Amino acid sequence: MELVQIYECLCDPTRLRLLHVLSQGPLCVCHFQKILGEPQVKISKHLAYLRARGLVEVERAGNWMVYALPARPARELKANLACLQDCAQEDPIFKRDLARLKKLAPKFAETSPCGCH
Amino acid sequence: MELVQIYECLCDPTRLRLLHVLSQGPLCVCHFQKILGEPQVKISKHLAYLRARGLVEVERAGNWMVYALPARPARELKANLACLQDCAQEDPIFKRDLARLKKLAPKFAETSPCGCH
């Protein structure tokens, strides 16, 4: 995996938020929408961008597309994701995303049988 | 310092090489030219890009402009520069740059009184 490609993926705030939330576990698009508060097309396109460069993986579950971090991430990716987690700790937006995830996770489990959270 | 801005700086191979070499100590533009083997305008413009975003600092020494990593880097920058050093270890281009730096450092000291290496 090319290091520059990783950084290209990281240089957009929406993608940073997606990856940051994904570190907590797989999620589908509609749940990302709820957590980030961004329109579907935006989420979907950024996930496609990440997927095309190998930063996320996808699995279909009925109507839902469940995105996840790679099962076996390359060394450089692993290092940078860890670095992101570290840097994101104090940022209010990242923190808010995590808070929303924790708050919504139970509802997700009830209403959508897609197996993510 | 904005995290995304750091990643924007890191998503170009030339800038990665500049920052990687800079971690060994301050350097002036003409020495970067020799080490990277890239034209002056390219080096200069990428350094200006990094400078505008606070990833490097500059000091004039006669005709020479001596670039260096920030004396007191922000937490996120520090983390990402460390991560870059880590990721760069096995890459042939990064390794070649370092090798050239070590080889040329003595000549730099002789021929250019700019105080970098």
Add this chain to the structure above:
DNA sequence: GAACTATATTCCTTAAGGAGTATATAGAAT
């Protein structure tokens, strides 16, 4: 002050990417 050196800036062309609107697809439910 004229020539020289090191570096920066401007101009041009080209390409990539981000946002939004609208539309298409694929599977599920009825």
Add this chain to the structure above:
DNA sequence: ATTCTATATACTCCTTAAGGAATATAGTTC
């Protein structure tokens, strides 16, 4: 088969940035 839900893609507009050629600037040397 039709409708519904979740997601993806195409299209358009706009901004940013990369590379190269040429030129400008600032300091030094003679």
